[in-house]
Amino acid sequence: MKTAEIKRRYLAHFEANGHAVVPSAPLPAISDPNLLFVNAGMVQFVPYFLGQQTPPYPRAVSVQKCIRTPDIDEVGKTSRHGTFFQMNGNFSFGDYFKAGAIPLAWDLVTRSVAEGGFGLDPERVWATVYLDDDEAAEIWRSVGMPAERIVRRGKKDNFWSMGIPGPAGPCSELYYDRGPDYGREGGPEVDEDRYLEFWNLVFMQYEIADVTSKEDFRIVGELPKKNIDTGMGLERMASILQGVDNLYEIDEVRPILARAAELTGKRYGAHSGHVAAQSHPDDVRLRVIADHVRTALMLIGDGVTPSNEGRGYVLRRIMRRAIRAVRLLGWQERALPELLPVARDCMAPSYPELATEFDRIAQYAYAEEDAFLATLRAGTTILDTAIAETKSAGKPALSGDKAFQLHDTYGFPIDLTLEIAAEQGLAVDADGFRRLMADQRARAKADARARKTGHTDLSAYRSVLDAGGPVEFTGYTELNRESRVRAVLSGGDQVGAAVEGDTVELVLDTTPFYAEGGGQQPDQGLITVGGGQVEVFDVQQPVPGLIVHRARVVRGEVRAGENGYAEIDVTRRxxxxxxxxxxxxxxxxxxxxxxxxxxxxxxxxxxxxxxxxxxxxxxxxxxxxxxxxxxxxxxx
Known part of the structure; x- marks a missing residue:
């Protein structure tokens, strides 16, 4: 079954069961300060889970484009890790819970292909549940899963979160037994290559904070409603239904791998077994190329461009890993003009915009490869000089400082430094290099923690919004108007009044003041309330629908509930x-x-x-x- 057909069947199944079909959000996680990229299907629904916004539908289904990079070094070495992947997800916002989610999943997985399902043999499907989740275990038994194939596991495996403060909950995962060719018998706890996890049903009911690891966090309390968040790895399901060993061999990835093998003269799979851990190094590199080229295509397609910071740096690193892998396999010419069009042809059936936007995507990708090849040439010259100096000094190893300088300043890969130095009979002070890299990462993490805001407490704003509804913006048709002061806020709390010299936030029922957005600066002006007056210096929209005027009281007193007169600075507008x-x-x-x-x-x-x-x-x-x-x- 083609990957696009798996996607179609998933959406159709849940749409037929009352779910609204929601398009994928773009890969850059623009609305979440904790994330560079969307890394799970539920990211675009976080405000609904936290109760910050009212969902426009009680049930939803989507196929979300995702990027995960923490395990980038594992790409190609396992059957499970990819940087770009697609997550099938069905969601309930306080509608159904475990008793609804489990039967819906079981039905789609085991229903015959002729009847629109995936047709998996129910005798080869296993389920895991959280240690004390008796309810989920009982529901699995009621749909036909025998008790011996229901495994209880702890927080590390069966309690899900995004790894940051926010919604979380116990989960239940589905695994498929691929048979003895893939490993030992005994279930998911024994061998997760043979027993491949393909669907995670998260029972989202808690809000967590103080997250330091997958198992170390604090449960703040219950969410406003019990929700369902499930994620089925589209590529993993494709590998099962297409009968291939791993996600790199499915129809949306294998052609890229095959073209890379053709360019480099390698024969994929000639020296590897079914299990990814038994793979020949050449096969690992071919998988890295296929995965990373596809990831680069999707990222540039969604507007990310190579740079030295943030999302652009992640893209640059991914592209350079792919280019480096091609060169290690023996291809010394430009590789992306040979590989990127193949990735486009694989992905365009699901994402037609990749075909229409390909000229733009290709320009960025090919320019980045040219720049990296120039970097390699410059770095090689500097490395040759450093090697000559090291030899003339009679030293057996290139210093860690020099290796780090090549990596940090010129983007020269450490593995290439090691390889070239070894060819010249020199070692590299790898410990010194790793120490400098660790210091750099520690500084970067400290900086990230300093800038990280998490999910800011917006309860005071939501309370004002819930009490009075959205603020009406009238600034497109008028520059001043009378309006009631709905609320006065200070320090994140509602206050009854403010006096001369105070800096406060005012919410009006209607306002002509434009809130900052879309690159356009906010309005400024005056609001007169009774005998008091405030000077508005900033206007923001901290939650959708609520316009907040940040102002200084320049005269008298301002009270909530009084009528006022708002007038913007026309010259500034x-x-x-x-x-x-x-x-x-x-x-x-x-x-x-x-x-x-x-x-x-x-x-x-x-x-x-x-x-x-x-x-x-x-x-x-x-x-x-x-x-x-x-x-x-x-x-x-």
């Missing part, structure tokens, strides 16, 4: 509007000179000035700037 218009003109001019691949990456529209951020896969020629400026002066 018009200046921002001119900057906003100019941003669109700049964007169009850039596309005129640089082509459709010049995409907007951000902007700032402020009075009298603007900033326009854009991505382009190649350097901007010096002649473009004056020509672009001339184009702007000639614009209507």
């Amino acid at each position: 018009r200046a921002i509007s001119r900057s906003h218009t100019a941003t669109h003109l700049v964007h169009q001019t850039m596309r005129n000179f640089l082509g459709e691949s010049a995409t907007q990456a951000g902007s700032l529209n402020a009075p009298g000035r603007l900033r326009f951020d854009f991505n382009t896969p190649t350097g901007v020629a010096p002649s473009v700037a004056p020509r672009g400026a001339a184009g702007q002066r000639g614009a209507p």
Whole structure:
């Protein structure tokens, strides 16, 4: 069964059972400060699980594009790890719980292919449950799972969270017995290569905090409602239904691997067994290439571009690992022009935009490979010099400092440093290199912790929103209006009043003040309430539907419940509007000179000035700037 057909059947099954079909969110986790990328199907639904927003449907189903990189070094070595994957998920927001989720899963898994199911042999399916989850175990028995194939496991295996503060709960996982060719008998606790996990049913009922590991966290309390969050690995199910050994051999990945093998003259699988742990190093590298090229395609397709920080750095690292693996297998020419079109053809049936956007995607990918090949050439020259100096000094090993400099400054892979040094009869101070890398990671983690905000406490804002409903924005049709002060907040709490000198947040029933968003600066102005007056210096929307005015009381007293008069700074608004218009003109001019691949990456529209951020896969020629400026002066 093709991967696209598995996806179609999954969505159809749950849609027929009252679930709303929700499109995949983009891979960059824009709305969650804790994540670079969406790493699970439930990420876009977190506000519903936490009770921060009211879900527009009681049940949902999606196939979510995901990226996970913590296990990147395991890619190719196991049958389970991939950086990009697709997660089939069905969700209940306080609607059904265990008694609904388990029968729905069992029905789809064991129903015949002719009747729209996946047709797995029920005698080869196992389930795990959390240690004390008697309810889930009993439901599995009621649908036909014998007690001897229901295994109880602890927090490490059967308590799920995103690894960050937020929703969590015990879970129940489904495994498929692939037979004795894949390992020892005895169930998932004995061998997870033979018994392949393919579906995780999470009974989402707790909110957790102080997360330090998968097993070390604090349960804050019960969620507002008991929810269901399930995740079926699409690639894992495809490997089962297509009868292949691992996710690298399914129909959406194998053609990339085959093309890489053809380029490098390798014969995939010639020296490996069924179990991934028995794989020849060449096969591991071919899998890395296939996985990483597909991942790069999907990331660039969703707007990520190579850079030295954040999401762009992850993409750059993935691409360079793929390019490096190809070279280690003997191919010394440009590889991505040979491999990326194959990945496109594999994935476009499910994601047609990859075909229509391929020229843009290819420009970024090919430019990155060219830059990395130049890096390799420069790094090799510096390494040759360092090797000569080490030999002339009579030392047996290249210093860890030099290896780290090559890696950190030039992006030169440590494994390449080790290989070239060994060819010259030298060792490398790998311990010194690892120590410097560990120091760098520790600094990066400390910085990340300092910037990490987690799921901010928005309870005061939600309380105001729940009590009075969404704030009506009228600023497109008027610049001032009368309105009641619904709430006055200070320090995250509602207060009855504020006096001269206080800095507070005001919520009105209706407002002409524009809240910051889309790169456009917020309005400023005055709100007069009785004998008091506040000067608004910022306007935000901390939760959808609630416009909050951040202001200083400049005269008298302001009380909640009183009527007021709101008026924006018209001169500032018009200046921002001119900057906003100019941003669109700049964007169009850039596309005129640089082509459709010049995409907007951000902007700032402020009075009298603007900033326009854009991505382009190649350097901007010096002649473009004056020509672009001339184009702007000639614009209507």
